[in-house]
Amino acid sequence: MIAVNRRGAARLRAGHPWVYRSDLLSSVQAPAGALVHVRDERGRKLGSALYSSASQIAVRLLSSEEIADEALADLLRRRIGTAASFRREIAQDANSYRIIFSEADLLPGLIVDKYNDLLVLQALTQAFDREDLRQVVADSLTEHFPAASIVERVDPHIRELEQLPPRQSRLLRVPRSSPDFGLGWETIDHSKTIFTLNGVRFHYDALSGQKTGAFLDQRENCAVAARYALGAALDVFTYQGGFALHLARVCDSVTAVDSSRPALEVAEQNEQLNCAQHRCGEIEWIEANAFDLLKDYAAAGREYDTIVLDPPAFAKTKRALPTALRGYKELNLRALKMLRPRGILVTCSCSFHVSEAEFLEMLGAAAADAGRVVRVLAKRGAAQDHPVLLNVPETAYLKCVICQALA
Ligand code: SAH
Numbered sequence: 001m002i003a004v005n006r007r008g009a010a011r012l013r014a015g016h017p018w019v020y021r022s023d024l025l026s027s028v029q030a031p032a033g034a035l036v037h038v039r040d041e042r043g044r045k046l047g048s049a050l051y052s053s054a055s056q057i058a059v060r061l062l063s064s065e066e067i068a069d070e071a072l073a074d075l076l077r078r079r080i081g082t083a084a085s086f087r088r089e090i091a092q093d094a095n096s097y098r099i100i101f102s103e104a105d106l107l108p109g110l111i112v113d114k115y116n117d118l119l120v121l122q123a124l125t126q127a128f129d130r131e132d133l134r135q136v137v138a139d140s141l142t143e144h145f146p147a148a149s150i151v152e153r154v155d156p157h158i159r160e161l162e163q164l165p166p167r168q169s170r171l172l173r174v175p176r177s178s179p180d181f182g183l184g185w186e187t188i189d190h191s192k193t194i195f196t197l198n199g200v201r202f203h204y205d206a207l208s209g210q211k212t213g214a215f216l217d218q219r220e221n222c223a224v225a226a227r228y229a230l231g232a233a234l235d236v237f238t239y240q241g242g243f244a245l246h247l248a249r250v251c252d253s254v255t256a257v258d259s260s261r262p263a264l265e266v267a268e269q270n271e272q273l274n275c276a277q278h279r280c281g282e283i284e285w286i287e288a289n290a291f292d293l294l295k296d297y298a299a300a301g302r303e304y305d306t307i308v309l310d311p312p313a314f315a316k317t318k319r320a321l322p323t324a325l326r327g328y329k330e331l332n333l334r335a336l337k338m339l340r341p342r343g344i345l346v347t348c349s350c351s352f353h354v355s356e357a358e359f360l361e362m363l364g365a366a367a368a369d370a371g372r373v374v375r376v377l378a379k380r381g382a383a384q385d386h387p388v389l390l391n392v393p394e395t396a397y398l399k400c401v402i403c404q405a406l407a
Helices: 006-013 069-090 131-144 156-161 216-228 242-248 261-275 290-299 318-338 356-370
Strands: 018-020 035-039 045-051 057-063 096-101 110-115 118-123 149-152 170-173 192-197 200-205 232-236 253-258 282-287 304-309 339-349 374-380 399-405
Touching (some): 006 018, 006 045, 035 057, 096 216, 110 131, 118 131, 131 170, 192 216, 200 261, 216 242, 216 339, 216 399, 232 242, 232 290, 242 253, 242 261, 242 304, 253 290, 261 282, 290 318, 304 318, 318 339, 318 356, 356 374
Parallel strands (some): 118 149, 232 253, 232 304, 253 282, 304 339
Antiparallel strands (some): 018 057, 045 057, 149 170, 339 399, 374 399
């Protein structure tokens, strides 16, 4: 049993599943990753939660009911089943999407992404690192996606925060019915695949050195961006070519920029994968710092009909917000200056600490400084497989504004 103070209890009652360590009332005896019952300071029941002995987020509520230890596996199985069938409904024409999005699927601390026939599991907490729970999760996933392999991807920084021993990313399961063509499954690399977003194909290597996977949350925004895009396009922060390859289908040319050489190498392989069979505008991959490049291009008087800005999260903490907003403004200002009349800007922010209102305000200030009249065509968030949970603002992190420079 864990007792929480008034602030912790109010937070849970307001529908947010986290209690910070500073809101625990007494020292906790529960083992790392245990299922615990949570009470308020007067002993009233608040529900059951997964406990972390290390994280500042000490408690993540699972249910407002008190769940027995023996019932935990069943609860997780039911929730995984619900998450999987929800994705099947909303992402019918996609072979790649997020199956489980932590709090938004009432499975706080667990993320599972599907890349075609490969499921990638990430345990973000001590609880989901428990061997018994990992087995429950893997069994459930196998039941719902029998043809898929499962890889566990490890983020060393998160393991450090949770005080978990270091571990390598690894293949957890291969499908039982794996077609091995008589070669034996050892000879097939189950941690690699080719997946599809809106008909565009991408390489995926779950065990490659790079920290991030693909950005599935932009799946629907890539499709919408391609509906508006035209002419000469510039994709800034392209990573492995997510937007660029969508734009190449409709634009005359695409200049795609990233500071990561390994990401651009995969992007070029992705180009070969797509542009052999499909019409593609000419794509140029450029390794550069986006801030320097935009400054140089703007100074050189370059112009584009379509510009995409999809930077990494500039505001990792609330304190970083003012600096982050300055960064976003600089990028957007330079992009707006380079847009041809009637040109399209697709501008994103994945910083949870920057609200949609703040983002739009920043964009308005950038437009004013650039001397442009800008019309908002669409205000979007992450794809539907990354659902937003009301009262858990952290689930609504992605902003994607599509706008047009009128003059
Ligand atoms: N648009 C991509 C995702 C972009 S993620 C997609 O939809 O798939 C952010 C990218 O920004 C990463 O690839 C990272 O390498 C790159 N990046 C970070 N800082 C940068 C900088 N200063 N200049 C250029 N690229 C940068």
